[in-house]
Amino acid sequence: MAGYLLRRIVQAVLILLGVSFITFVLLYVLPADPVRQIAGRSATQQTVENIRAQLGLDQPMLVQYGRYLAGLVQGDMGRSYLQKTEVSSLISARLPASLLLMAGGILCELAIGLTLGVIAAIWRGRPLDQGLMVTSFVAVSAPQFVVGLLLLYVFAVQLGWFPIGGYGTAAHLVLPAVTLGIMGSGWYSRMMRSSMIEVLRQDYIRTARAKGLTRGRILFRHALPNAILPIIAMIGIDIGIFMGGMVVVESVFGWPGIGQLAWQAIQRVDIPIIMGVTMVSATAIVLGNLLADIVTPLIDPRIKMR
């Protein structure tokens, strides 16, 4: 167990190192000069060169990368080029909102997806099942920007049930979490359906039925715990997918997360922020996967840690 964990952690660190290097190189070769963004349009050549030297951007790329990495291991993500604020404080101010939204999104997609998946599996092949699967297909394909605005318009503007965007209370969380969760719920309902159908064909289910157990007991005590296993592994992967969706959802609902921060930084080539958000997101994804790998064997003894 300890050996397995250590190996996985070393792997995670290597992945993060790779991510940091690739992102750094991409930002370096980008045909846009961050110094020009800082210096402004009335800057003299001298001013531009001064700033370039102060930020160390006149150094070779590997030296710059080395410096960045050296700072990073000491927990220093640098200062934003344009805001001058420390990247770590910008990210930590916004990270809780992102995590909350992500948790809400995962909860929503699981609640919606698993319920629909189970229902579809029980009535498989019937019109209800077919209807649900078409709906899930629509949910997967619907652009989140449109879904978000639609929910906002109907439930916040027209019905007034929820606030029109913003952050603070549980009521603020509902619409963005549902928007974020809808796409995933489509995947989960399909996954859950096939997984459930698979389990319901197993011998132990037939045995349970032969023993005369009630239908509810078979479903919830015997089938569901087994059917849900593959789903858990997926949640880890989901975190990565959510990172993309959050940029859109945060923007529609005015949710103060790191997605918005990244988007604004990309517009202005604010490299320290882009690097910082990328590293934090990559860490979240790697941790998510790691967690899924650790939790799955604990739930299912058949899977061994190696």
Added chain:
Amino acid sequence: MKKLLLSSALMGVMALPAMAQDYAPDPDATPGGTITVTYKDDVATLDPAIGYDWQNWSMIKSLFDGLMDYVPGTTELRPGLAESYEVSEDGTVFTFTLRSGVTFHNGREMTAEDVKYSLDRVTDPATQSPGAGFFASIAGFDAVTAGEAEGLSGVEVVDPLTLRITLSRPDATFLHVMALNFASVVPREAVEEFGADFGKNPVGTGAFSLGEWTIGQRLTFQRNEDYWRDGVPYLDGVTFEVGQEPIVALLRLQQGEVDVPGDGIPPAKFQEVMADPDQAARVVEGGQLHTGYITLNVAQAPFDQLPVREAVNMAINKERIVQIINGRAVPANQPLPPSMPGYTEGFEGFAYDPEAAKAKLAEAGMEDGFTTQLYVMNTDPNPRIAQAIQQDLKGIGVDVEIRSLAQANVIEAGGAGEAPMIWSGGMAWIADFPDPSNFYGPILGCAGTGDGGWNWSKFCNEEIDAMATEADSMMDPSDPARLEMWSQVYQNVMAEAPWVPVFNEQRYTMKSARMGGDDALYVDPVSIPVNYDYVYVTE
């Protein structure tokens, strides 16, 4: 000694509020109340030496003051922290007399030392101010930029309320420069306390002070009870909510939750809003010191030939492009916008005439047309405008390939001189101060043609440059002879046709029903979207 006394002696004796000299306060104004303003993007910084986007520009204006200021809602200069000033005969020495009893938000009294410190700070290379270049005419600027001197030798403290600034050359725009946010007065102790985080902890002398700031969510301004201009601000506070999509901000305005959507009316909703008389009545329209243009790179074939540049100028249907943006602009025929002093009334420029354009191409031996590229920023409506330009040029046989890129990439391609044509939308020149010189130097003058410069046409005409320098050496910025000279500069530029001036954007500020104050305050040329110090609420 030519003396320009801005505050009249009589007013001084009677100790009337300073604003009474230049701005008649609204008799209906009622003090109190808080308004909510929304923005999509975060407020990057409130450090007046750093902030340089249209969002924080007006916010910084309300937190800080400089020696000079503008009459609210206009482009007229008025004294700010300076009570009066004198200019030497040759226009190179300015002696400012400061107001006494002005205090910073931290309670300390502001003196000439603070003004000197602030000017030294903004020009110090370590500050990395995007506005440092504006102060280039102050004696000692070059030494500071090169790192050879600590502070500006041209800025001297005579006594606690007198400051003398010596210029290395006469500069007609100097008083405008002193009204820029970059010239705001900051207290040394606060800057030193917060260091690089001063931008998140601003301390100034302005009408408002910063209350709380929750990064990524909101920040609040609260009324400065000790503000040196009597009677203002009217509002108790302003709340800025960030991260709000313009479309969501509009919905919230319609629900009465927002007073001013800072990003304006979203283009997709513009016609709907204007078609509703109730909403349209709350939209204030005004001019803006903005010109949208196409740059033609004169350093590249075939735009090195004047007839080709003229042909492109004649081929663009500007009326149609204005329609694409729902009529939120007026067609342009010269670099300066109509509300800028020095604008040439009655100038015709190049009329839309595809046949004449073809003839011009034939004159250059290009009757079969040619292929070129148009760089454009990739946010709506710019790609659609680029397509209209593409179609227009197709009409005279020119094949245009559109390169739709992120803002920073277009700026890079323009600065490096790679782009044959650039549509300026999204990056267009909006004047820093209301003076005709501001549309020349960096974008049409020889100084901007270097690698990375903003003169994307790479147009450099020594004769026109000399004329511009001469105009800027005149002492009074609003001297009719000077404005006449600037008008001539831009007519000469258009004779060389390095640009296709396409349109001047209009500004549309929408407000809630309870907002009061002159319409001019809602389209203030220097405070976008609103001059927070002078607006008020009616309930």
